[in-house]
Amino acid sequence: MSTxxxxxxxxxxxxxxxxxxxxxxxxxxxxxxxxxxxIVFGLILGSRFDNExxxxxxxxxxxxxxxxxQKRLFVTGALFAVSGLFFQILLLVLLFYLSxxxxxxxxxxxxxxxxxxxxxxxxxxxxKVLTACLLAPAIYLVVVMITQIIVLLIATVYGFxxxxxxxxxxxxxxxxxxxxSVMALGLLIQGLWLLxxxxxxxxxxxxxxxxxxxxxxxxxxxxSLLQHAWSxxxxxxxxxxxxxxxxxxxxxxxxxxxxxxxxxxSSGNNIxxxxxxxxxxxxxxxxxxxxxxxxxxxxVGIGIALALLxxxxxxxxxxxxx
Amino acid sequence: MSLTIxxxxxxxxxxxxxxxxxxxxxxxxxxxxxxxxxxGAGKTTALKAILGxxxxxxxxxxxxxxxxxxxxxxxxxxxxxxxxxxxxxxxxVWQVIEMTERLHPRFSRERCMHYLKNTKxxxxxxxxALSKGMVVQLHLALVMAIDAKLLVLDEPTLxxxxxxxxxxxxxxxxxxxxxxxxxxxxxHQVEEVEHILTDLLFIKDGKLVLNATMDAVHERYREVMVxxxxxxEARAMNPIHERVLFGxxxxxxxxxxxxxxxxxxxxxxxxxxxxxxxxxxEEYENSESTEEAA
Numbered sequence: 337m338s339t340x341x342x343x344x345x346x347x348x349x350x351x352x353x354x355x356x357x358x359x360x361x362x363x364x365x366x367x368x369x370x371x372x373x374x375i376v377f378g379l380i381l382g383s384r385f386d387n388e389x390x391x392x393x394x395x396x397x398x399x400x401x402x403x404x405x406q407k408r409l410f411v412t413g414a415l416f417a418v419s420g421l422f423f424q425i426l427l428l429v430l431l432f433y434l435s436x437x438x439x440x441x442x443x444x445x446x447x448x449x450x451x452x453x454x455x456x457x458x459x460x461x462x463x464k465v466l467t468a469c470l471l472a473p474a475i476y477l478v479v480v481m482i483t484q485i486i487v488l489l490i491a492t493v494y495g496f497x498x499x500x501x502x503x504x505x506x507x508x509x510x511x512x513x514x515x516x517s518v519m520a521l522g523l524l525i526q527g528l529w530l531l532x533x534x535x536x537x538x539x540x541x542x543x544x545x546x547x548x549x550x551x552x553x554x555x556x557x558x559x560s561l562l563q564h565a566w567s568x569x570x571x572x573x574x575x576x577x578x579x580x581x582x583x584x585x586x587x588x589x590x591x592x593x594x595x596x597x598x599x600x601x602s603s604g605n606n607i608x609x610x611x612x613x614x615x616x617x618x619x620x621x622x623x624x625x626x627x628x629x630x631x632x633x634x635x636v637g638i639g640i641a642l643a644l645l646x647x648x649x650x651x652x653x654x655x656x657x658x
Numbered sequence: 659m660s661l662t663i664x665x666x667x668x669x670x671x672x673x674x675x676x677x678x679x680x681x682x683x684x685x686x687x688x689x690x691x692x693x694x695x696x697x698g699a700g701k702t703t704a705l706k707a708i709l710g711x712x713x714x715x716x717x718x719x720x721x722x723x724x725x726x727x728x729x730x731x732x733x734x735x736x737x738x739x740x741x742x743x744x745x746x747x748x749x750x751v752w753q754v755i756e757m758t759e760r761l762h763p764r765f766s767r768e769r770c771m772h773y774l775k776n777t778k779x780x781x782x783x784x785x786x787a788l789s790k791g792m793v794v795q796l797h798l799a800l801v802m803a804i805d806a807k808l809l810v811l812d813e814p815t816l817x818x819x820x821x822x823x824x825x826x827x828x829x830x831x832x833x834x835x836x837x838x839x840x841x842x843x844x845x846h847q848v849e850e851v852e853h854i855l856t857d858l859l860f861i862k863d864g865k866l867v868l869n870a871t872m873d874a875v876h877e878r879y880r881e882v883m884v885x886x887x888x889x890x891e892a893r894a895m896n897p898i899h900e901r902v903l904f905g906x907x908x909x910x911x912x913x914x915x916x917x918x919x920x921x922x923x924x925x926x927x928x929x930x931x932x933x934x935x936x937x938x939x940e941e942y943e944n945s946e947s948t949e950e951a952a
Contacts (some may be wrong), residue, residue, distance in 0.1 A: 340763075347760040355748050446746040449797075451711060452738050453761045456730035653729075656711045 344455060348463035349471050352437075359429040360472055364479040367422050371483055375490065389497070396498040400505040407509040412620050415510060418487055419480045419519065426476045427530075427587075430468045434537035435549035437464040438648065442655055457652040461538065461645060468534050469527030477519060484512070511620070518620055525625045529634060533586060535641035535648070542651035556580050586637070662687050662808050662840040663708060666717040670703050677703040678714070679864030687807065688837040690854055693844045694934055695861035701844050702740075704861065705812055708842070709738050721807055734763060737801045738810035745793055747786035751779055758800050770803035773829070777822075790817040798826060802834050809834070811843045815850070823847075827854060852930040860937055867937055880911045880919060881928040888922035895919075899936030910936045 353360050386392050399407070438461070441447040450460065488506055495502030527534075540552040560580030567573055628634055665683040669676070678700045685691055695701045706712040708720055710729030718725060723732045745754055759765050777795045785793060794817055801809065815823045831854050835841060845851055858875055860868035870878070884892045884907045893900070895918070897909035910928055911919065919925055928936075 344761060347757060351753075351757055354753050355746070441746070444747055445744045448711075448740040448744040449746060451729065452709075452733060452740070452801075453758065454730050454733040454763070455761055459730075654713070656706065 341459070344459060345463055345466070348455065348459065349467050352433075352463065352467040353471070353475075355440075356433055359433050360475055363425055363429055364422060364476050367425055368479050368483050371418060371421065372486060375487065379490070392494070393498040396494055396505070397500055400495075400498075400500040404509065407505070408511065408620070411506060411509040412511065412515055415484045415487070415515060418483055422476050422480050422483075423523075426472060430472060430534070431537060432549065433472075434464065434468055434534050435541050435552050437538060437541050438652060438655075439541040439544060439548045447655060451656075457649050461542075461649050461652055464538060465531075465534060465645065469531070470524075473523040473527065477516070477523060480519070481512075481516060484510075484515075514620060518622060518625070521622055522625045525628050528638060529628055530586065531641040532637040532644070533583060535644035536583075539644040539648045539651075542648040542655070556583055586633075660687055660722075661685065661719075662689075662721060663842070664717075664719045665708075667715075668704070668707060668718050669715040670700075670707055670712060671715075676864045678707065680716070681861075681864075681866055683859075683866070683869070685840060685842070685857070687840050689856045690831075690835065690841045690843065691857040691859060692848070692851055692855040692930070693842060693859045693861060694848060694930065695844075696938060699861045700864040701861055702812060703864075705738075705740070705810055705842070705844065709736065709740065709810060711740070735807040736810065737762075737804045737806040737808075738812070739797055739801055739814050740810075740812050745785045745797055748784065750782055750784050751788075751796060752781040754785065754796065754800070755781075758804075762804055764805040765800075766803050766805065768803075770799050773799035773802055776825075791819065791822070794818055795822065802829065807839055809839065809841045811841065811845075813845055814843065815845065815847065823850060827851065830854070848930045848934065855930075858930065860934060862938055868933075875930075875933070876927055878913060879928050879933055880914060880916070881926040881932065882909050882911065882919050882923040883907075883926065884909055884923035892922055899932075901932075901935075 382392060383389055399410070402410075441450060488510060491506045492502040495505055536556075537548075537552050540555070541548040544551040556579050560578045563578055661684055663683055663685040665681055668678055668681040668683070670678040681704060693701055693704070703712065707714040707718060708725060710720075710725030710727075710732055713726050720732060721735050725732055749757070755767065755770060758770075759767050774796065777792065777799075779788065779792050779796050779799075785796070788796065794815070798814060801811075815826060818826070827850060830841070843851060843855075852872075855872055857871050858868060859866055868875075882892065886906070889907050892907070892909045895909075895911065895914060898912050899910040901908050909923075910932065916925070
């Protein structure tokens, strides 16, 4: 890529942020506000029942005495929990964003303006996908990092009140650089894992005559219903491979926020909790995410995604205002 | 001489509807071409083919490139207003300007601000909060700030008041246009552009019915306001059009003997609008002549 195409791509991605400030700016800030509100609210409520905060401070003092690996498990676990809502909302936001990304410009005819600029259709489609896979997760991650720092600062104040060293009790076990790297890697690989779903939404938004998100949901839903009907009629059994279930399973088995070292069996009724080891590795493992790269489904999915994106570019090239 | 637009047998069918039905066109640089036609004649489809917004059959090269394949490269040298009010409604004015600046290598912010100076368009307003006319002003400022070789304007002044329209066309002619550039323009307000055009194209049912320079048009077509006693004589000379204005008969001739025409009446240059009516056939002719007779 030349310097000019990089700068074009960056401008196109900034354009996406300008177009959807609700999804990429106000949503994470709102979650940050809500998270902090509930934490502070909980602390104030707790202090009403806890005379002179004796119980709270006692618990903090006790916590500062537990072994280091348990501290790490607890603190990183808490910080992961703080991030959970952010990444769930992110996924939701992305589903809506992608399903309208090539539709809105056709609806309000601004496609005629965009097409008057020397930007290829491939660049345009790529800018939407990269916004969903890189830029939006990066923004949400930064807000998560800010939230986590604020949570740690609140803990620090409590630590001082309890007379312990907040650095060894909270900041050191939080191992922020590693925590954030794990999250960043998780988000990157999640982008690849969900790429076929993202690409399907982009594809629908590139041609759907109206309400692309309904089209995107209805097409696989109808196909899987027909599959069910056919296999019930023909062999009186459930279909072995069902399009709708494959998509739902992929969405459900995303990497973040459930970046935890256990595997759910594919049938869904055989969760082996014995596999869960309560060590710090539960959350803080790069291999949990990297393991996805070794799965054949990952690469099949990426292949499907590339085909769908090629289709989206084909439709974008032919799209005008009519 | 390099050709800006070169089309051979350009066609675009939508099912049985022949929107563009075999157009041959050679437009050199340094021209201002008016593409005039009734609604549904194929103007917009022809422009869309030239701009790479629609597929087509036949040959078409714009600035030596194939518009349907290389739209993005072509747009470095071509800019267009395909229709009014298509700027993204969610954007603020400064955002539209900044995006154009960053995405278009030949855009000059300075020139854009110069054209916006005399308007009420504010930097921080959202496009959806601008009036229709202000959106057009903004779009025209953006387009005129791009150093392009071909400028395509499809109904550029729709919704603008007469002061701005006059100023726009005078800017276009005095500040923007030069030997290197070509301007292709469609409009229903023919009277406003006819004095700046160098070439005239009439399109009807997907076909070109006239393709000539303005000089050739003035050479070829003559309007004669015929004295009442010569009306029959004039009719015998194969006029292509006859209309009645204030009780006087006005005939339009394709060629003809100048000396004879002078004898039977006053000779004028026909206006593009009158020529359009004469060449575009019955349905327009009838409605127009009854209107003017009344």
